[in-house]
Amino acid sequence: MPGCGRVWTELCMSSRRRALVEAWGRERAAIFASAVGQPRSLLDSVRRRLMLVILIAVLPLASACMLQGLLQLRRAGEDAQQSLVQSAAAAAASARNIFSSAENVLQALKNANDVRDANADCQATLAGANLSVLFSSNIAYIDKNGQVLCSALPQTQSSVGDRKWWLAARNERGFTIGPRQISPVTRSDILVGILPLFGADGVFDGALAMAINAASLDNLLREAVPPSVGVVALINDKGVQVASNAADAASQLFDGRTIDNYMERLGEAKDAQGRAWSFAAAPLERHGLFVAIARPTADLFRWTTFHVLLGFVLPVVMVVFTLVAMWLATDRIVLQWLLYIRRVTVVYAQGHYGFRPTRMHRAPSEFRVLGHAIEDMALAVRERDNRLREGLAEKTALVREIHHRIKNSLQVVVSLLSLYGAGVAPADRPRFERLRVRMNSLAVVHRVFYEAAEGSEVRVRELLRELAVLLEGASDRSAAVLVEAGDEITLPTDFAVPLALLVTEIVMALTRPDAARPVRITLKAALQGGTFELVAEASEPAEGRLDVGKADLAHGFAGQLGGSVLVEEAEDCARIRTAFPARKRGMAG
Known part of the structure; x- marks a missing residue:
């Protein structure tokens, strides 16, 4: 079905994409896990250095944003205090007007003769004044001893001389407001406003007192500041509450506090529910009272807290976002192109100079320049490699041609020696044959050089086998030569000639021309560490024929190789050991 084919194609593409991502991740992890990619210090990384700079x-x-937040918090506190003080002053304005009105009424009454003389018309005058003032509950004239001489309403008590507010008023020179109390006449909460009276000699001569309805003051404060918005209260200098828009809440917040300490700063308090409130205070002019106002801290600093938190959180978020963005941007902009360039260099290092970094056209300009430089370098290396290969091939051809010509020349010499040997006396023929074998050994070496694919080294097994064939076919020798050597053993080419001549001398020393049967000789070659060891074992005892210890040529060839010859004789066999370094000093290992 067509739909199934499309789904299968999408699954294959998704699997291939996932495989590519996993391969890229493994390659990247391998790079950074390698000795070269391991950071040598904390800042030994492009990403970390960029993140540190950012x-x-x-x-x-x-830091500036955080400092601005702190300054904003401080400024918000000052603004909140100023706002509360202004609200307190506005709320107290009506109360201040009431007190000023009460003082003005009493100032007017003190000049009335009916009141000062306390005659029969005094009560009517005070009653008329009391009715004209809405917030007044009663007005009374009191002599200097505290006796109520005249009152707008009938009095149940004729003396107030023992009252604290009266005793305090005797020492005042102006209008004062007494504490909140229960009126003995109206049985309601009142504030006593007292205006002291003085005679012509300046001696205290009594006072006019007005009972101000405290409920009216409470209502005025509620109208100015609803209890749902805040708590406002009038408090005297003794810290006693005079009036408020919420008496219980005001008692919880303001009682027991020295209110005049909060004229220049915000106060903190908690209500019965544990909710935090901030309050401020302002003096009420001329009447010895303070107005205190409190609002919930959460409402007062709602937006301020938000802005301050924003001033602290926003820089942190900005720093974190910047670091994350730099981390991802380093991967996308820098590291992925570094990894791609590394893959390109690995391809070039493997000799695939025809590869072209086609993805580099999507890289930033700096990486494109680097990619083109690497590509140009690869082309230059390719051209130089081609020139070196051509030069090496030419040199190899010349060397092989030299070896070929040397081999041919040696074969000509051997042929001449063979022609000359026909006329040699029988006594000199053995020496003549050994000379011919040595010349053939040199020809074999150069033929091996000529046929070798690698010109700098010679395979020991191949060389020994060619020598074995030569030595087995010598006319005056009867030997069967076996070779035991690994294919991987190689020696430098300058070791081949002395080694071949050394093997020739050893084999010729272990054989005899008049043997009834061929002597079985095994050549064992081994490379142990940096030492090459050659052991020649014969299947018959030497019986005095082993004169290698006296032969100068074998020792000379071994010394030329940097080694020595060790002869071991037994009743049924003979063994010659030779060991020398596989590399001469100054040569690469």
């Missing part, structure tokens, strides 16, 4: 660049701005 962090240093962003920190001043973040």
Whole structure:
């Protein structure tokens, strides 16, 4: 079905994409896990250095934002205090007007002769004044001893001389407001406003007192500041509450506090529910009272707290976002192109100079320049490699041609020696044959050089086998030569000639021309560490024929190789050991 084919294609593409991502992740992890990719210090990384630079660049701005938040918090506290003080002053304005009105009424009454003389018309005058003032509950004239001489309403008590407010008023020179109390006449909460009276000699001569309805003051405060918005209260200098828009709440917040300490700063208090309130206070002019107002701290600093938190959180978020963005941007902009360039260099290092980094056209300009430079370098290396290969091939051809010509020349010499040997006396023929074998050994070496694919080294097994064939076919020798050597053993080419001549001398020393049967000789070659060891074992005893210890040529060839010859004789066999370094000093290992 067509739908199934499309789904299968999408699954294959998704699997291939996932495989590519996993391969890229493994390659990247391998790079950073390698000795070269391991950071040598904490800042030995492009990403970390960039993040440190960005962090240093962003920190001043973040610090400025945080400092601005602190200043805003301080300014918000000052603004809140000023706002509360203004609200308190506005709320107290009506109360101040009432007190001023009460003082003005009493100032007017003190000049009335009916009141000062306390005659029969005094009560009518005070009653008329009391009715004209809405917030007044009663007005009374009191002599200097505290006796109520005249009152707008009938009095149940004729003396107030023992009252604290009266005793305090005797010492005042102006209008004062007494504490909140229960009126003995109206049985309601009142404030006593007292205006002291003085005679012509300046001696205290009594006072006019007005009972101000405290409920009216409470209502005025509620109208100015509803209890749902805040708590406002009038408090005297003794810290006693005079009036408020919410008496219970005001008692919880203001009682027991020295209110005049909060004229220049905000106060903190908690209500019965544990909710925090902020309050401020302001003096009420001329009447010895203070107005205190409180609002919930959460409502007062709602937006301020938000802005301050924003001033602290926003820089942190900005720093974190910047670091995350730099982390991802380093991967996308820098590291992925570094990894791609590394893959390109690995391809070039493997000799695939025809590869072209086609993805580099999507890289930033700096990486494109680097990619083109690497590509140009690869082309230059390719051209130089081609020139070196051509030069090496030419040199190899010349060397092989030299070896070929040397081999041919040696074969000509051997042929001449063979022609000359026909006329040699029988006594000199053995020496003549050994000379011919040595010349053939040199020809074999150069033929091996000529046929070798690698010109700098010679395979020991191949060389020994060619020598074995040569030595087995010598006319005056009867030997069967076996070779035991690994294919991987190689020696430098300058070791081949002395080694071949050394093997020739050893084999010729272990055989005899008149043997009834061929002597079985095994050549064992081994490379142990940096030492090459050659052991020649014969299947018959030497019986005095082993004169290698006296032969100068074998020792000379071994010394030329940097080694020595060790002869071991037994009743049924003979063994010659030779060991020398596989590399001469100054040569690469």
